[in-house]
Amino acid sequence: MNDTALHAHHVEELLETVFTEREQGRDALDGVLAHAAASHAGALDRGALAGLEAAGLLRLDGERVALTEAGEQRARAVVRRHRLTERLFRDLLQLSEDATESQACELEHILSPEATDSVCTLLGHPPTCPHGKAIPPGRCCGAAQKTVRSLVTGLPSFELGTPARIVFIAPRFHDRMDRLASLGVIPGSEIRLHQRSPSYVIEVGETTLALDPEIAQEIYVKRVEA
The missing domain is CATH 2.30.30.90 (Ferrous iron transport protein A (FeoA))
Incomplete structure (x- = not known):
């Protein structure tokens, strides 16, 4: 995997951390940093957040952090891919929780939009992941025609x-x-x-x-x- 891919994956993980923290009602900068340190997002410091702000993906307002529209779209996409693949591996393939999480963390970075929608349709457009967290809906969820027959x-x-x-x-x-x-x-x-x-x-x-x-x-x- 080249440096560009590694950088893109890291950016997605950082945006995912901000997104999931906000789901819990938390937007404090220190809390986001602490959560990132304890998760797969790896090293996240104020310098990294400043880089994301410069890229137009988030805003820093004193001790608060928020996603921009561009950051929101990218974060929703990676969270959607992660939670759909959790459903795929847990519910259909019946992998262990550890294996499921490991595979979901890999696939969240490589599934194309078309493949993501196919997985979603295959699973019957589930509203939540195995842990009860909402799966952001995609284009396929309201489509009148489906190209893949739902298994669920x-x-x-x-x-x-x-x-x-x-x-x-x-x-x-x-x-x-x-x-x-x-x-x-x-x-x-x-x-x-x-x-x-x-x-x-x-x-x-x-x-x-x-x-x-x-x-x-x-x-x-x-x-x-x-």
Whole structure:
């Protein structure tokens, strides 16, 4: 890998750090620096931030740091690639968490926009990563036509009566996950969708359950291959 590629990767990691810190409601310069030191972003100091400011990717305002429009676009893209590949390796390939993180950190720098959209479509346009963090949507998420058939789809659009396996659940409220788990509705469970209206009726093992539409929309499944 040449020096230019290494520099581009480092810039993306620094922008990713600023983006993820902001998600936590933190924009203090010292906090961003401390987080970068403890993460894969590597060495980040005030000089590096000044370089990004000179490149038009972020703004320094006293002890605060913020992304510019150009920096925001670039940071969103790398965060999107990272979190989509986390879903790919955890949910479909079932790699360990350590292996997943390692692979995601590599692929976040090399996936093309077209490949990223294909992965997103393949996964059924997941709203969150395995850790519950939002995946920034891409062009493919609102497209009327898809060039890649989704392997993972939301439960509401899955075929009635067809065996499915839950790949992941993206609840808006954490306690929903606990309630669903108590009913056996967890990632890995095999289910069948029998009804969509007035409520969604699914079969889990020997149990038949009725789900509110809002909850059904948070469950993502893939077909069980014979």
